[in-house]
Amino acid sequence: MRNYVAFFAVVIFALAFLSSEASANASKCEKDLRKCKNSVVIGPSKDAFKKNLAQDFCAIFRKGGSEAGKLAQANGTQILTGVCSNTPQGEIPTVDNMPSTLILCPEDGQKFKANEPFTVKVKTTKLELGFFSDPAITYNTFPQVLNKKGVIQGHQHVSIQFLGNKELEMPSATEFAFFKGLNDPSKNGILEVTVDNGLPQKGLYRVCTIISSFSHQPVVLPKAQRGASDDCVRFRVI
Incomplete structure (x- = not known):
């Protein structure tokens, strides 16, 4: 005892x-x-x-x-004055599963009339589309995740920027003429969005894609993707 x-x-x-x-x-x-x-x-x-x-x-x-x-501590909101995030990079795919994008429409050099509606169509491979978190409260808060096939789960975006009329102007990263997150799932990797009112200002534009993981960070890859995962084309409004 x-x-x-x-x-x-x-x-x-x-x-x-x-x-x-x-x-x-x-x-x-x-x-x-x-x-x-x-x-x-x-x-x-x-x-x-x-x-x-x-x-x-x-x-x-x-x-x-x-x-x-x-620097402020990341808290899931989009802090514009500088922030530090401890979110791990997460799951990184093999080189054979790195995503790739092609803008199907508009074509490079295509012309549209001012205020004329047009459609942006994008095809993405090696990305399981339809995965996105609420950007207002969970921005950059989740690590990247792969599906059972080893493919990144994420979503796509398109951004259109004005490049000038007579002289080529360097676009600002904070300014855009049109932006849309393509958050829907897609079995064939093709997503599209219509610019309903067209673009009012005449001149040269570029449309680019932005591939993101679930909580909006750029995709993390195992090596430098020399083939480029995103795509851009230039078109003109007349």
Whole structure:
């Protein structure tokens, strides 16, 4: 009987000690994230790569970090003033399953009259279409996922930008004449959208595709895709 009592006394003491140490560690973490004793690497570190450990890269931008306040913590919303995200890249396909896109319509050099409706048609291979999260609350929050065939689950977009009339102008990444997420599933990889009112301004335009994973990040691939996963064509409004 005494042995049982002694055993339980040791267990209770050990649990109390571990709890006390955990509390002390948590307290240290609140004051200095670099003093945390766990398997998460705080901030940029070569150890995370060597030992394949989880990395809280964004800790350096939070309270107690070495660069506190420089970047906001990602929270699923589209923060436009700079953000740090800890979302893992997720599942990456084999080179044979890298996606590819071709714009079927409009054709390169095609002409449309101003305000004339036209259709943009896109074909995408090696991408399971129809997977997208709510961009208002889950932007860049989920790692990339592959389906049972090893193909990325995601969605497609088209963006049209004005390139100028007489002289070629460099388009701004923040400006577009038309944008649409193609969120529907497709068995043959073909999706389309109609620009109902056409484009009012005469001149040269480009239409480009943007392939994304489920929560809107660009697809992550196993190597540089020299064949290019996205496509662009130029057309003119007259």
